[in-house]
Amino acid sequence: MSKIKNIKFITKKYSYKKPFHIANSFATGATNVEVEIETEEGIKGFGEASPSWRVCGETSDSVVSLLNKAKSILNGKDIERYSLIFKEMSSFIFSPSLVTAIEFAVIDALCKKNGIRVWKFLGGNKNEIETDKTVSISSVDDMVTxxxxxxxEGFNIIKIKTGENLSKDIEVIEEIYRKTKGLRYIVDANTGYTPKEAICFAKKIYSKGIDISVFEQPVNRYDIESLKLVRFNSPFPVCADESVKTKYDALNLIKKExxxxxxxxxxxxxxxxxxxxIELALSSNIKLMIGCMSESSVGINQSVQLACGRGVFDFCDLDSHLLIKEDKIRGDFVQNKNIIRVKP
Structure with missing residues (x-):
């Protein structure tokens, strides 16, 4: 047995290297909460919560306020019976970033106890992944630059934020394509378009001979029928982001095609x-992408371990640690340009 004896929350503030602007949202920094779990043997596991008010209604303050409840649930629990801990964490469904931080910290501690890397514990399918890098909304010239x-910098995939101005967005994509031809593009409207605008955008871009690898969350997160309408009228694959938070959301989207x-x-x-x-998507022939909020390298490490362990993601959008000011990488990975490699 390896019982948890203590849990700590550490708040960390980060500034973006430049303001991060997506459809109907603008940020200059992020406040994350690092989680440290320690067992009676002195083994420590680490995770990070990067809460999003826009997507999940969470803030760093709301996460920190749950420390005493987390202690009451976790202290004395055996990390070797981690599935039981995961079941206990279902009571934190309103704070998914904290759930991730705690669940990962438990797995991290368990793997350290048993001398195995997390990515190997999760399947060991890959030892490296390729990430894109994001261009946030700005002037046409700035986005092209x-x-x-x-x-x-050596990236092969660019994620382009759109969704506030249809005509400008079309111009942006044209100009970026003209200046970076040969790369792949993910376009993310972050719920910003109406269904008509989304379909118009996709068809206009297609008519200009520009290929989009993924057209992400073009319409309102709750309007599943419109998401389906765009999918069946878009020449590009359509991806749900804000529309999927739980496995029940995923199942609903899959059933509705x-x-x-x-x-x-x-x-x-x-x-x-x-x-x-992941299992629902694989069993339904739905493709997968893995993304991030505003994680530091501590939080990105969680997604890197999952992506390498499972090896099922067509695209990895794991670049938030590159967009914030951070002194050094603190996860169990190394990065060379667009390639993220886990430690053996």
Whole structure:
């Protein structure tokens, strides 16, 4: 047995290297909560919560307020019986980023106890993944300049934020394509378009000979029928992000044939829920992408371990640690340009 004797929450504030602007949202920084779990043997496991008010209604303050409840549930629990801990965490369904941080910290401690890396514990399918890098909403010139810089940095996939101005978005995609031809593109509208705008955007871009690898969350998260309408009228694969937080959301989208891709983000689902969503998608021939909120390298490590362990993600959008000011990488991985490699 290896029982938990203590749990700590540490609040960390980060600034973006430049303001991060997506459809109807603008941020200059993020406040995350690191979680440290310690067992009676002195083994420590680490996780990070990067709460999103926009997507999940969480804040760093709401996460921190749950410390005493977390202690009451976790202290004395055996990390070797981690599935029972995951069941206990279902009472934190309203705080999925904290669920992820705690669940991962438990797995991290368990793997350290048994001398195995987390990615190997989760399946060991890959030892490296490729990430994209994101261009947030700005002027056309600035977005093109950022895209050129990303190409020069060695990235092969650019994620382009859109959703506030249809005509400008079309111009942006055209100009980025012209200056970075040969790369792959993910377009993320973050719920910003109406169904008519989304279909118009996709058909306009297609008519110009530009290929989009994934068209992500084009419409309102709750409007599943419109998401399905866009999917069946778009020449590009359509992905759900904000529309999928739980395994029940994923099942609903799959049953309604509303998407081609699901973007799993640990911060909106929790670690164990993410594992369930993966299995639902694989059993339904739905493709997968893994993304992030505003995690530091501590939080990105959680997604890297999952992505390498399971090896099922067509696209990895794990770049938030590159967009914030952070002194060094603190996860169990190393990064060389667009390639993230887990430690053996």
């Amino acid at each position: 950022d895209s050129i810089k990303i190409k020069r 509303a998407v081609d891709y699901i973007n799993i983000k640990l911060m909106k689902s929790g670690f164990s829920q993410a594992l369930s969503i």
